[in-house]
Each structure stands twice: as structure tokens, then as C-alpha cells.
Amino acid sequence: MLGQIYEVTVMNLLNLPSRMSASSVIVVGIGGVVAVLLGLLSMAEGFQASLEKMGKADRAIIMRDGTSSEMNGAMTPADRATIKAMDGVVQGSGETYVVAAINKIGTDISANVVVRGVEPESFGIRSEVQMIDGRRFELGKAEVIVGVKAASQFEGLNIGDKLPVRDQVWTVVGHFASDGSATEGEIWADLANVNSAYRRGGISNTMRVRLTDEGTASALDERLKADPRFDLMVRSEREFYAAQSEDRTELINGFGVAVGVIMAIGAVFAALNTMYSAVSTRTVEIATLRALGFGSVPVVISVMIESLTLALLGGLIGGGLVWLVFDGYTASTLNDASFSQVAFDFAVTPELFQMGLIWALVLGLVGGAFPAIRAATIPITTALRGE
Amino acid sequence: MNIVGLMWANLFRKPMRTTLTILSVVIAFLLFGLLQSIGSAFEGGAQVAGVDRLVVAAKYSQIDNLPYAQKQQILSVEGVDGITHTSWFGGNYQDPKNFFAKFPVDPVSYFDIYNELDLQPADALERFIRERNAAVVDVALAERFGWQVGDVIPIIGTIYSKSDGDRLWEFTLVGTYSENGEASNFPLFLFNYEYFNESTAFGRDQVGQWTVRIDMPERAGEIAQQIDALFENSTDPTRTASEDEANRQFARQLGDMGFITTMIMSAVFFTIILLTGNTMSQALRERIPELAVLKTLGFTDATVSLLILGEAVMLCLLGGLLGGLLALGLGPIISAMIESFFGSFEVSNQVVLNGLGLSLVVGLLIGMIPALSAQRLAIVDALRGL
Numbered sequence: 001m002l003g004q005i006y007e008v009t010v011m012n013l014l015n016l017p018s019r020m021s022a023s024s025v026i027v028v029g030i031g032g033v034v035a036v037l038l039g040l041l042s043m044a045e046g047f048q049a050s051l052e053k054m055g056k057a058d059r060a061i062i063m064r065d066g067t068s069s070e071m072n073g074a075m076t077p078a079d080r081a082t083i084k085a086m087d088g089v090v091q092g093s094g095e096t097y098v099v100a101a102i103n104k105i106g107t108d109i110s111a112n113v114v115v116r117g118v119e120p121e122s123f124g125i126r127s128e129v130q131m132i133d134g135r136r137f138e139l140g141k142a143e144v145i146v147g148v149k150a151a152s153q154f155e156g157l158n159i160g161d162k163l164p165v166r167d168q169v170w171t172v173v174g175h176f177a178s179d180g181s182a183t184e185g186e187i188w189a190d191l192a193n194v195n196s197a198y199r200r201g202g203i204s205n206t207m208r209v210r211l212t213d214e215g216t217a218s219a220l221d222e223r224l225k226a227d228p229r230f231d232l233m234v235r236s237e238r239e240f241y242a243a244q245s246e247d248r249t250e251l252i253n254g255f256g257v258a259v260g261v262i263m264a265i266g267a268v269f270a271a272l273n274t275m276y277s278a279v280s281t282r283t284v285e286i287a288t289l290r291a292l293g294f295g296s297v298p299v300v301i302s303v304m305i306e307s308l309t310l311a312l313l314g315g316l317i318g319g320g321l322v323w324l325v326f327d328g329y330t331a332s333t334l335n336d337a338s339f340s341q342v343a344f345d346f347a348v349t350p351e352l353f354q355m356g357l358i359w360a361l362v363l364g365l366v367g368g369a370f371p372a373i374r375a376a377t378i379p380i381t382t383a384l385r386g387e
Numbered sequence: 388m389n390i391v392g393l394m395w396a397n398l399f400r401k402p403m404r405t406t407l408t409i410l411s412v413v414i415a416f417l418l419f420g421l422l423q424s425i426g427s428a429f430e431g432g433a434q435v436a437g438v439d440r441l442v443v444a445a446k447y448s449q450i451d452n453l454p455y456a457q458k459q460q461i462l463s464v465e466g467v468d469g470i471t472h473t474s475w476f477g478g479n480y481q482d483p484k485n486f487f488a489k490f491p492v493d494p495v496s497y498f499d500i501y502n503e504l505d506l507q508p509a510d511a512l513e514r515f516i517r518e519r520n521a522a523v524v525d526v527a528l529a530e531r532f533g534w535q536v537g538d539v540i541p542i543i544g545t546i547y548s549k550s551d552g553d554r555l556w557e558f559t560l561v562g563t564y565s566e567n568g569e570a571s572n573f574p575l576f577l578f579n580y581e582y583f584n585e586s587t588a589f590g591r592d593q594v595g596q597w598t599v600r601i602d603m604p605e606r607a608g609e610i611a612q613q614i615d616a617l618f619e620n621s622t623d624p625t626r627t628a629s630e631d632e633a634n635r636q637f638a639r640q641l642g643d644m645g646f647i648t649t650m651i652m653s654a655v656f657f658t659i660i661l662l663t664g665n666t667m668s669q670a671l672r673e674r675i676p677e678l679a680v681l682k683t684l685g686f687t688d689a690t691v692s693l694l695i696l697g698e699a700v701m702l703c704l705l706g707g708l709l710g711g712l713l714a715l716g717l718g719p720i721i722s723a724m725i726e727s728f729f730g731s732f733e734v735s736n737q738v739v740l741n742g743l744g745l746s747l748v749v750g751l752l753i754g755m756i757p758a759l760s761a762q763r764l765a766i767v768d769a770l771r772g773l
Contacts, residue, residue: 022669025662029411032658036651066554067545068483071450074589099448112448166447199622231552247484258721259418259651266414266655270662273407277669 004294008302013309019281022274023310029270030314030363031321033263034356038322040256041355042348044249047333050344051245053181055237059125060217062207065225065233068243070097070206071340077202079230083209086223088216093121094204096194099340100165100187102154104332111332112340113154114186115144115165117194117204125210129183134159134174139190145174147184149330149343157187166197185332185343248333264363271367275307279375286375287383296376303372304365311364312357319356323348390690394697397674405702408666412706413713415659416742419652420714421721423741424734426648439604440500441611442633443597446624450475452593453623460617461597466610468602471496474595476583477546478556480532487528489542489576490595491583500600504564508536511562519582522558525574526565534560542576549586556586598630656749664753667699671757678761679769692762699754700747707746711739 016023062083064073075094084092096117101110120139123129137143144163151157163170170189178184195201211217214236221234279286286299327348332341399405443461445451452474462470476489494515498504506512506523515521522540534540537560544554558578584591601610611627618625671678678691686694718734 021665025665028661029658032654036654039650066543067477068479069477069545072477072546099450101448112450231548259422262414262418262421263655266411266418267658269407269411269414270658273404273411273662273666276403276407 001295001298004298005301008289008294008298009305012302012306016306016310019278022277025274026271026307026310026364026367027314027317029267030311030360031318033260033267033363034315034318034360035322036263037256037260037359038319038348038352038356039326039346040252040259041352042322042326042346043331043344044252044256045349045352046331046347047252047342047344048245048249049347050180050182050184051241051342052238053179054183055239055241057214057236057238058211058216059237060209060211060220060234061237061240062209062220062224062232062234063205065231070095073205073232074203075205075207075232079232080204080207082229083207083224086220088212088220090210090212091121091125092207092209093119093125094191095119095122095206095208096191096198096200096203097205097340098194098198100163102156102163104153105155111154113150114340115194116186116188117191118188118208119191122188122208125208126178126183128179128181129176129188130178131174132177134172137173137188137190140192141190142168142170142193143173144170144187144189145176146172147186147188147343148175148177149182149184149332149345150187151175152330153185153332153341153343163187168193168197180345182342182344185341260359264359267363268366271307271311271363272370274310275303275368275371276374278306279303279371283375283378283383287378287380290376291380291384299376300372303375304368307368307372308361308364311360311367314364315357315360318360319348319353322356323353390694391697394694394701397670397694398698398701401670404666404670408663409702409706409709411662412659412703412746413710415655416707416710416746417713417717418655418710419742419745420711420734420738421718422648422651423738424714424718424732427732427738439601439607440630441599441601441607441614441627442630443599443614443625443627444633445596446615446626451623452590452595453597453625455592455594457597457618457623457625461599461614464610464613464617466601466603466606467599467614469496469500469600470597471500472580472594472597473497474580474583474593475546476542476544476578478542478544480540480542485532487574487576489578491580492577493580494577497577498564500598503566505566506562506564508562511536514561515579518559518561519579520556520558521561522576522578523562523564524560524576526563527574528576529560529563536560536562540576547583547590548588550588552588599627660749660753663699663702663749664756667695667702667753667757670698671695671761675764675769678764679766682764682766683770688762688764691764692758695761696751696754696758699757700750703746703750703753704743707743707749710746711742714742715739 061070062075063070067073077094080092080094083089098115098117099112100115102113103110123136131145132148134145137145146157156163157172159172159174161172163172170193176184176188191204195203211220217234217236224230224232224234290296290299326346329346330343331346332343443453445453458470458472461467471493473490473492476491478489479485480487494512498506498512506515511523515523524534528534540558540560542556542558544556548554549556599614601607603610607629611629614627615625681691681694682688714734715736718732722732
């Protein structure tokens with residue numbers, strides 16, 4: 001039996017090249033499905049990763065109670081000083097979160113890029129923010145530093161460029177990286193400067209703190225909520241960014257899978273077609289084999305293996321193309337919580353790639369099964385007559 | 388048998404193959420119909436934008452508010468014939484996932500400017516004006532959450548709290564609105580600006596943006612410039628654009644939705660052309676001796692090639708038609724599934740027609756090469772079975 005399977009299969013695969021154009025339909029059809037699916041899912045994956053990378057366990061955001069956006073909220077310098085002195089808080093920095101309308105490179109589409117006003121402590125709290133080019137802004141000067149993703153996505157953010165913000169003109173003095181997180185899509189400047197340009201006085205929107213340890217965030221949250229002077233809550237960065245990415249990730253994943261499923265149905269029809277015609281052009285051959293004593297099972301298995309091989313090839317090509325073209329491709333989208341842009345890189349992870357191949361194999365399996373059964377069950381006499 | 392009948396008969400000589408091929412084409416055009424519709428809902432294209440309406444927003448960013456005091460100045464610009472305003476309230480209903488936009492508005496001017504909106508029941512507008520905490524919503528929202536007129540709808544403020552520090556805002560539903568009898572694709576929750584302005588802890592006497600009606604649409608550009616000039620050197624400079632332009636600017640920020648749709652559609656059509664093209668050339672190869680017989684019988688080269696071309700076009704048109712109808716049928720179901728994320732979309736007849744047009748092009752493309760080789764076919768060679 002194994003010997004029979006082996007022989008029929010090898011024979012099938014060896015004469016595949018002569019059926020090249022028909023077989024390519026399966027490869028391209030399934031390749032297309034895998035490419036579209038992986039393209040969309042890698043976008044969701046990248047979006048989620050870039051937001052989740054921002055979160056560290058021992059850091060927290062203090063913001064207005066009940067809000068979901070860093071944009072809302074007002075904390076006076078006195079509020080911030082009080083909180084900084086509280087137990088469990090190691091470092092704290094007020095942050096103002098505003099947006100500037102800047103065109104995407106090469107388009108006339110203006111998008112809201114995040115401009116974050118920070119205090120010097122911010123660099124200590126977020127140690128992953130590292131200058132890769134130029135220098136940090138000087139306090140009190142009209143200078144900004146720009147994340148690498150923002151610099152590559154939006155116009156006029158090279159070092160030395162002048163950035164008109166409100167009635168002021170700021171100079172870009174450096175580019176920073178931040179471990180691939182969405183922070184790289186932001187522009188940073190001195191809190192006092194941002195506040196003066198956006199007429200905020202000393203009020204910051206939120207406060208970013210580093211805590212003694214992971215558990216402190218919830219204790220601090222309870223303390224602030226109980227304090228009648230404040231209308232604030234504490235969210236650990238992990239919690240905050242996970243909530244921010246959740247909806248969008250679900251949406252893109254859902255969209256990707258829905259489009260993938262519809263395309264997959266189309267590809268199964270294509271695969272069925274190809275395998276049916278592959279079987280029908282070889283009806284006489286298969287019938288001869290069966291007349292010679294080859295059993296039905298080897299015939300079925302050989303047809304299935306052929307279809308699976310083609311499907312796998314399609315999956316590899318489709319997945320490979322997406323990986324080559326999209327992995328690391330930087331895009332940005334709107335963050336619904338604050339109407340500002342979040343930059344992220346598409347990520348074709350090994351897990352996604354593996355999933356793409358599984359889809360391909362399942363499609364190949366379905367596409368091969370019916371023709372295989374037909375090949376094995378068509379009466380030998382009918383088949384030999386070549387009908 | 389006329390030539391169309393012959394095409395039809397040829398098409399179904401291998402029913403299984405043709406059915407499977409048509410089904411793949413159907414799937415391609417189903418996707419086309421759905422993606423086109425979702426794409427245009429994203430782009431704001433399907434949203435009705437009045438040609439006689441301008442949107443005046445803060446110059447630097449959408450998150451800035453404008454002072455209420457600008458109203459009289461804007462009204463003084465020649466050609467401006469009405470004005471209303473909206474503001475972004477934020478806020479959550481039960482769960483942050485139940486996303487929909489909530490705007491405090493002035494009832495009278497809002498429904499005057501957006502006169503395509505039809506408010507029901509008959510006393511809704513009067514109650515909306517009179518009752519402090521009244522709200523009206525898009526019919527689609529009322530349906531989605533099962534709201535009835537008279538229901539109290541609690542919204543937790545995420546930006547605005549009341550002056551006593553309370554973040555709970557309660558509204559009584561007094562009516563629903565629809566646009567020419569249909570739900571719009573950006574359903575709104577509207578409540579009384581006066582109530583908002585009296586109660587809010589901060590941000591008083593401010594609005595998010597103005598919507599202005601002009602009496603001469605052809606002078607829109609000029610009027611926009613005049614409005615912006617009014618505030619250019621004030622603390623609150625503005626940027627005025629047509630409503631259509633403003634909708635599009637906002638939608639584009641969502642990201643490269645158009646780009647994604649194009650990528651998917653290219654992948655789908657590349658696959659379809661290859662697949663169907665392959666089927667056609669296979670069908671042709673099998674039929675070479677037959678075509679030679681037709682030529683021998685006196686069919687001209689042109690007729691024979693038309694026969695092949697027609698078969699390909701027929702196959703694609705059939706797929707395009709069925710796919711378009713399927714998209715029309717499935718559209719509302721899928722729209723209902725995704726509306727909680729970004730409003731609904733609608734598969735329009737126009738989209739189906741576009742799909743049909745496209746399927747004609749695809750059919751011609753696919754049929755061209757086999758048709759040409761059928762035309763060049765020499766009777767002698769063909770009869771020899773080469």
C-alpha cells in the first residue's frame with residue numbers, strides 16, 4: 001500500500017510541469033488569499049505591538065477620572081508637585097498632549113501629529129527614548145525633537161527644518177527612537193513651550209510617573225480617587241495601551257479574516273476546478289492504474305498530495321511576498337481616543353506566517369478532496385473509454 | 388441557432404467547470420461590491436454633503452474649540468445665510484465600545500441648516516427646543532440600542548463634567564431623525580447646547596465648529612476666504628472648507644483605507660484573470676477541431692473569434708451580475724455587523740453597475756488572446772488536431 005501511494009504520488013508530481021498553467025491557478029489563487037490575509041493581519045499585529053511596546057509595568061499615567069484619552073484633563077503644577085511627593089512615586093513629569101496638522105509626505109492630506117510637551121524627568125522615566133541623530137531640545141527654546149516614524153511619514157521634520165506651530169516657529173534639532181513603539185510617531189518639546197504656544201498656562205493634561213514597583217499603580221489609584229482635591233485616576237501603562245489598541249486590533253483582525261474567508265471560498269472553487277480538470281485529463285491514466293491493481297486509496301492520496309503541494313507552494317509564495325513587501329512597512333492611522341495619528345510598522349511574525357500556511361493547506365485539502373474521490377470512484381470501464 | 392445561443396451553449400458544455408469558474412468570478416465581484424462600499428463610506432463619499440454648506444473649524448487642529456462670539460461676525464459676511472454649530476462631547480454610553488458621536492447643538496438652527504433631516508414624531512422639534520435635557524438620535528442608533536421616545540439615556544462624560552463635578556449626563560429621548568427616510572452612515576446623538584453650556588464645568592460659550600449655509604454656492608471659495616480673514620489675527624484663527632472637503636479630510640486620517648482596498652482588489656482581480664483566462668484557453672484548446680469545422684462551414688474568422696470573445700464576456704458578466712446582486716443582498720447584514728465600529732455602509736446600485744462595467748472589461752481582457760488565436764486558426768492545421 002505505501003509503495004503504491006509512493007509510486008502514484010511521485011508519478012503525479014513528476015508530470016506536474018506538463019500541467020503547469022492549470023496548476024498555477026491553485027498556486028496563484030491560494031497565494032492571493034494568503035497574501036491578503038497576512039497583509040491585513042500583519043497590520044493589526046504591528047499596530048498592537050507598537051502600542052503595547054509603550055507600556056512598562058512600573059510606569060503609570062495619571063489622568064482625568066473616566067477619560068480614555070491623554071488629551072483630556074487638567075493638572076496644575078501644584079497638583080503635580082503633590083503627587084510627585086507621594087509614597088511609591090519615584091519620578092514624575094507633567095505632559096501636555098496636543099496635535100499639529102502636518103501633511104503626510106507626498107500628499108496634501110494633513111494629519112494630526114501628536115505634539116507632546118514633556119518635562120526633563122520624562123527622559124528619565126522613559127529610558128527607551130534615545131536620540132539617534134542631533135540633540136535634545138534645550139529648555140525654554142523653541143526647539144523640538146521628532147520620532148523616527150514621524151520623520152519618515154510627515155513633511156518637513158528633518159533636522160534643521162522649521163515647524164510652524166500656532167503663531168510660533170519651532171526648529172527640529174534631533175530625531176529619537178523608542179524601541180519601535182508608537183512614541184516614535186510623536187513630536188516632543190519642552191512642556192513650558194508647548195503650553196505657551198497652545199495657551200495652556202502651567203496646566204498639563206496628564207502626568208507620567210515611574211513607580212517603585214508594579215503593584216503601586218492600583219494603590220495610588222485608590223488614594224487619588226479617595227482624595228477630594230483630585231478628579232484623577234491612575235492607569236498602568238500596560239493597561240492603558242492595551243485598552244487603546246484593543247478595538248482597532250479587533251477591527252482589523254475581523255476585517256482581515258472576513259475578507260480572507262470570502263477570498264478563500266473563491267480560491268477553493270479555483271482549486272476544485274484545477275484539480276477536477278487535472279483528474280479528468282488523466283482519467284484514462286488513473287483508470288489504467290486502477291485496472292493494473294492500484295487501489296482507490298493510493299489514487300485518492302496521490303491527488304490530495306498533489307493539491308496540498310500546490311497549495312503549500314501558493315502559501316509560501318503569497319506569504320513570502322507579503323513578508324518581503326510589508327514587513328517593517330511604516331504606516332499610521334487615527335487613534336480614536338484622541339484624533340491623532342499613531343504610527344506603526346507592519347509585522348509579519350513567524351506565527352502569522354505559519355497561520356497563513358495552515359490556511360493554504362486547508363484550502364488545498366478541500367480543493368483536492370472531491371476530485372480525488374471522483375478519480376477513485378469513477379467506474380474503470382467508463383474511465384477507460386475516456387468519457 | 389443565433390450566435391448568442393451558440394456562445395451560451397459553448398459556455399455550458401462543461402457545466403461543472405463553468406459553474407466553478409463563474410462562482411470564483413462571483414466571489415471576486417462580491418468582494419468588489421462590499422469593499423467599494425465600505426471604502427466609500429470611509430472616504431465620506433456616500434455621506435450627503437450640501438454644496439451650499441461650509442465648515443468653519445479651528446485653523447490648527449480639530450481638537451480646538453472656537454468662541455461662540457464668532458457667530459455674529461460670520462453671519463455678517465455677505466452670502467452667509469444661516470449658521471449652526473456642533474461640538475465634540477466625547478462620553479460613553481454604558482461601554483466605551485458603544486461608540487457613536489455625541490454633539491450638543493442648537494435645535495432650531497441645526498435642523499434648519501441640515502434641512503434634509505426629517506425629525507419624527509411631529510412634536511419632536513418642539514420638545515427638543517423646550518426640554519432642557521432632550522436628545523434626538525439617528526434612527527439607526529435608536530434601532531441599535533433599542534431606544535424608544537421617552538427613554539432616559541445616561542452618558543458618562545469623558546471630557547466634560549457638570550459644574551458640580553458630576554460626570555453623569557442624563558438625556559431624555561424625544562425623537563429620531565432620518566435622511567430621506569434612511570439612516571445616515573455617521574449616526575449622531577444630538578442634545579441641547581443650551582443645557583450643555585449651562586451645566587458644563589468648563590468650556591463654556593465655545594463650539595467645536597460652525598456649519599454655515601451660503602446662498603451662492605458658486606462663490607463658496609470667496610466666502611470661505613472672507614470668513615478666515617475675519618479671524619486671521621485673532622486668538623482663534625479658522626479654516627473654512629466645503630462640507631464635502633471637510634468630510635474627506637477627516638476620513639483620510641483614518642489611514643490608507645483606499646490603499647488597502649486597492650491592494651486587496653488587485654490581488655483578487657489578478658487571481659481572477661489568471662484563473663478565468665486559464666479556463667478559457669483550456670476550453671479553446673479542447674475545441675480547436677470544432678472551430679475548424681465552423682470555419683469550413685463558412686463562418687468567418689471574425690465570427691469565430693467573436694464567438695470565443697463573447698463566451699468569455701458572458702462568463703464574466705454573469706459572475707459580475709451575480710456577485711453584485713449578492714453584495715446587494717449581503718450588504719445590510721455585513722453593515723449591521725460592523726456598524727458598532729464605524730457606522731454603517733450601503734451597497735448602492737451604482738457600485739453594482741461599476742462592478743458590471745468592470746466585469747465587461749475583465750471579460751474582454753480574458754477573451755482577447757483566445758479570440759485572437761481562434762481567428763488565426765488555419766483550417767488545415769486545426770482539422771489535423773494540432
